[in-house]
Amino acid sequence: MSENCQSEIMEIIEKALQLNAGVLKTNSSAEMMDDWDSLGQLSILVALDKYFEGKISGISAMAGANSVPKILAILKENSIC
Template identity: 30%
Template sequence: MQSLTQEQVIMIVARQFDDPGVTIDADSSMDNVADWDSLVHLGILVSLDVELEGRAAAVKKLAACRSVKEIVSCLAEHQLLTQ
């Protein structure tokens, strides 16, 4: 996949959580989703790279993203987001 939509980013983040009670939306972040910790974030980074066919690995700023908004913005900066 050349790029992702915001909805796809949300789905990628959501599927990292085993708990069906966890709801992810455009405003979700490490600050308001209790289980979104550094371990979960590693899973998000891997999934982004898989979905983007290896293009996410070079986007170093993704490591520091703490929210869906930041991930979306970071991908957009690198032309990896479809509006």
């Protein structure tokens, strides 16, 4: 996965969770962040699906992807980014 793609995904997640820029780290997860609750998870999925033009909605594993590493790995496995 390119550095640019990883940065874009992290920016999308930050915006979906309404975080300040730079708060999200490459190892961040729902367990570490109060704002990453079930509603936050849905916001992330919707934002990523919009950005990738509907390609996320068909990946069932994304529903349980509750960390930056998991999200990045799933996107890479599915050749999304």
